[in-house]
Amino acid sequence: MSFINRHQLISYLRYYVKAKTVNSVHSPYVYRLLMECLENRKEYNVFAKIDLLRQLLAQENREFDIEDLGAGSRQFKTSKRTVSGILATSVLSKKEGNFLFNLARILTPKTGLELGTSLGLSALYLCLGARQLDLHTIEGDQSIHDIAVENFKHADVDAHAYCGAFDHVLPNILPTIAPLDVVYIDGNHSYEATLRYHQMLSPHLSKDAILIYDDIYWSSGMTKAWQELIVDPSFQYSIDLFNFGLLIKQERAIKKQHFTIIERIKKPLSLGFWG
C-alpha cells in the first residue's frame, strides 16, 4: 500500500483500526459479495488476456497532450502524458480489476455506467466478468478515449464509449438507457462533483443497483462526500473497502447497515467469529 498524501495515510490508519473481516458479516448478500470479490484468489482466463494488454500498453512511450476535466493529478505536473505513464498512475490495479470482474460475474448486471474510462481497463474487467453487460463509459480526453476504443476492439468488447465531460454527456445519455445495475465512478474526484453525479444518477438506478466509488480517501473532499453518501436512505448497504466505497440497493434488506471491511490476510488475528 503506498500513500499519495497525509490524508490518505491517516485515513488508512483509522480504517485499519476500525475494519473487520468478512467473518463478522451476518448479511448473506454482503457475505457472498465479499467472499466472491474480496477474498476470491481464483485466476480466471481473462486476467491473462488483460495482463497481456497491460504489457503492451506499458511499452507505449509516445508523448501526447491531454485535457484534464477532473480534480487534477497529484503525479503529473504538466498536461503531457504517455500511455505507459497513465497505466502506471491512473489505472486500477490488477487486484482492483479482479474485484470488479468478480462483482460483475456474480451480480450479472445488464446495464452499467462508468465515469472515467481512461485506457478502458476497468471497463474490460466489468464487461469480461458479465458478457451480457451493456456498458456505457465516459472519458473527457479525446486521445485517451481513442486508445480505450482501440483496447475494446482488441479485447472484442462492445462497450459504448463516449468522449466528453461527464456533466455534458450524462444528461444526454441517462434518459436513453435502461435503469443502471452497476455504476463505477472513477473520475473528477472532488466533493462537489461526486455529490452532483450522485444526484444525477440516483433517478436512473435499478432496484438492486450497486455504485462503486473509487478513491474515497483520495482527498478530504472525497472522504467528506463519501460520509454524506453513506447516509442516503435509498441504499440499504454501504461498504468501505478503503480503495472502493460501495453503495448497494437491496429491497429485501431488513435494515440499513454500514460495513468497514478489510481482507482477512491483512488482519490475520481477526479470524474469529466477530471479525
Ligand SMILES: C[S@@+](CC[C@H](N)C(=O)[O-])C[C@H]1O[C@@H](n2cnc3c(N)ncnc32)[C@H](O)[C@@H]1O
Ligand atoms: C482515474 S482515471 C479512470 C481509470 C479507469 N477507470 C481505469 O481504472 O481503468 C479518470 C479518468 O476520468 C477522466 N475524467 C476526469 N474528470 C472528467 C470529467 N469531468 N469528464 C470526463 N472525463 C473526466 C480523466 O481524463 C481520466 O482519464
